[in-house]
Amino acid sequence: MKNISLVFIFLISLNSEVNAQESIFPKGTKAPNVHHTGEIWLNLLFDADETFDFNIAQAVSAPGSKLNWHLHPKGQLLLITHGVGFYQEKGKEVQVVRAGDIIKCLPNTEHWHAASPDSPVTYVAISGNAPTKWTDTLTAETYNSFKVPEQAGQDTEQEIIELSKKKWQWMADKNTDSLANLFHDRSRYVHMSGSWKKDRELEIIKTGSIWYKNADVHDVAVEVFDDTAILWNRITLLAHVRGNDVTNEFTVTEIYKKEEGDWKLLDLTFSSVRDTHEIEH
The missing domain is CATH 2.60.120.10 (Jelly Rolls)
Known part of the structure; x- marks a missing residue:
């Protein structure tokens, strides 16, 4: 030319x-x-x-x-x-x-x-x-x-948000079969009373020693990095612990990793916050 x-x-x-x-x-x-x-x-x-x-x-x-x-x-x-x-x-x-x-x-x-x-x-x-x-x-x-990357990213963010909602419902229903499939084999869980791995978290949910009866989600933010997604949600959690129903405000951090086409939960961490807290988007 x-x-x-x-x-x-x-x-x-x-x-x-x-x-x-x-x-x-x-x-x-x-x-x-x-x-x-x-x-x-x-x-x-x-x-x-x-x-x-x-x-x-x-x-x-x-x-x-x-x-x-x-x-x-x-x-x-x-x-x-x-x-x-x-x-x-x-x-x-x-x-x-x-x-x-x-x-x-x-x-x-x-x-x-x-x-x-x-x-x-x-x-x-x-x-x-x-x-x-x-x-x-x-x-x-x-x-x-x-898809345009921005559109794909938005779709992925919504997918993670919906998966997190399902997780809270499975925890409330003590649906350990679905949770076992969601939880990564090397996942960890950080509570106000300690930190442990997948098997213990599933046992806690199954026996009801901590019963996550209802998570009222107020605010959600998601960041996606290739095959890793981090979700922050501010919740009011109603849980049954040691024979009593207790309600607390938390910001919960959830880390997901995509493996063979499926998102797996790597980490779930509860952080105590004031009820005036807002997640910055």
């Missing part, structure tokens, strides 16, 4: 002005659904000629719109100017692309790209002067299996 550098530098210089815009140039014409699903508008900005051996086009994709698998015999540059999308080359991981990103698609490299489900994406494509070759259909199942 000779003489591309001037155009490339010019488009990069526009980036600070276009991040908040849907498109730099007019939106163009809606493309027929031949090689894509959803709504995509195209504006051909420049046709290759004898001097400049490349084409330039702008594409504006509505949320959820996706191109099928294809390749460019002479390669392509994608300058993302707005929104959030996906890009994947054959045999590689999916990339999340955002305004300001530049994607280098090498010649004859099979790939697909798309808007994310919840965001449009706009890009300027600089393509070598050779027809695009379309290969396979990108299925909805494949597309829907990917």
Whole structure:
């Protein structure tokens, strides 16, 4: 793609002005659904000629719109100017692309790209002067299996919150079978009266020597770090201890680790706090 550098530098210089815009140039014409699903508008900005051996086009994709698998015999540059999308080359991981990103698609490299489900994406494509070759259909199942990290993180946080709620209910029901599956074999439990491991915690729950009758959760915060999640919840705990029902305010820290697709509880620590305490989010 000779003489591309001037155009490339010019488009990069526009980036600070276009991040908040849907498109730099007019939106163009809606493309027929031949090689894509959803709504995509195209504006051909420049046709290759004898001097400049490349084409330039702008594409504006509505949320959820996706191109099928294809390749460019002479390669392509994608300058993302707005929104959030996906890009994947054959045999590689999916990339999340955002305004300001530049994607280098090498010649004859099979790939697909798309808007994310919840965001449009706009890009300027600089393509070598050779027809695009379309290969396979990108299925909805494949597309829907990917998530923007922020969305995936939110989903994981909610998953941990729901798992913690189930744990409190299992403790109230003395459901040691479910708890044994949840508790990591190397897990520890820190109470106001001591610290111990999995087997003793299960025995305490099973015998009712401490009966966690009800945990009223007031506030929750979660942080996810790859395969580890930490949850803090502020609770009012009604427990039956030594023949008496007692109520206390606690902040409980729970650490979970994902192993073979399942979250396992590594640590549960009770900290005594004032009832005015709030968890900082």
